[in-house]
Amino acid sequence: MNVQPGALDEDGVLEALSQRLGKLHARQRLGIEQDHEARVFGHGINFFHPENFYSAHALVEIGLKATGLYWRGRKNAKNVQLRHNTFASRTLPSAFNGYTILHLSDLHIDTNAEAMARMTDLLAGLQYDIVVMTGDYRGRTFGTYRDTLDGLARIRDKLKGEAYAVLGNHDTIRMVPGMEAMGFRLLLNEAVELVRASQRLHLVGVEDAHYFRLDNIEKAAAHIPEGEFSILLSHTPELYRQAVHAAFDIMLCGHTHGGQICLPGAVPVTLDAVLPRMLAAGAWEYRGMLGYTSVGAGTSIVPVRINCLPEITLHTLRCSGV
Secondary structure, three states, rough: OOOOOOOOOOHHHHHHHHHHHHHHHHHHHHHHHHHHHHOOOOOOOOOOOOOOOHHHHHHHHHHHHOOOOHHHHHHHHOEEEEEEEHHHHHHHHHOOOEEEHHHEEEOOOOOOOHHHHHHHHHHHOOOOOEEEEEOOOOOOOOOOOOHHHHHHHHHHHHHHOOOEOOOOOOOHHHHHHHHHHOOEEEEEOEEEEEEEOOOEEEEOOOOOOOOOOOOOHHHHHHOOOOOOOOEEEEEOOOHHHHHOOOOOOEEEOOOOHHHHHOOOOOOOOOOOOOOOOHHHEEEEOOOOEEEEOOOOOOOOOOOOOOOOEEEEEEEEEOOOOO
């Protein structure tokens, strides 16, 4: 694809956002982002946001080096794994039996070039029907996003078919025009129908609920007929209660990094999320809703992973009993 993600200047980005969202929504959305940007305390679901506290980066690095774990963690961070997951559901439309979704999350593109190179190698030759991405494409939480768009353009060149995405707490709404120009379809509290052999399911995406608190499930799912199969894309799994009461069948998310630095047995030392530990990584089920929390392909705060390798995931949908 011949994409130049940095082609729009700031005025062009603002005009494109006004056309995409409407002038009032664009102005409101940008204002909220600017008010929240880089805050360490307050706002969001958590009171403390370590990703915005850049002294934490140096402290964590010093601590890991003192324990001798730093360089092992650096090696782990670039060892991106391809994982497979199956969702079996009695309500899945039969035409979607075997439907495969490539799930990418928490790339933090500008923080670990080796991990992104490994991930790009894994993408070659994969077979899937659609791509979904559940946020945090940028490394930092504020400042420039041009390098992130350049990296996303390189990744988009390796992806086949339709690709849908939501934003994370590291991302800026200013990235949307560039991402959509290169072929990603951003779901900003929006839904799309996926049709196969005259049957359909609904793919819904909400904005970041963890930090900016801009999620709106009610708006996003307003036009889904009752009883029809639906999949929610959310950056964070912290919306699991709202999602199950909105009758979603599947929820795909990321954000937690699985803890990124874990004790043996993949037990997180800490999670930047308010949720049960069982929802922090991998496949889970809550009151009949199936879910998967990707531990992500990238890293945050420091480019290390301990007992928690990075991943991309292929989800296969199956009709129960088939």
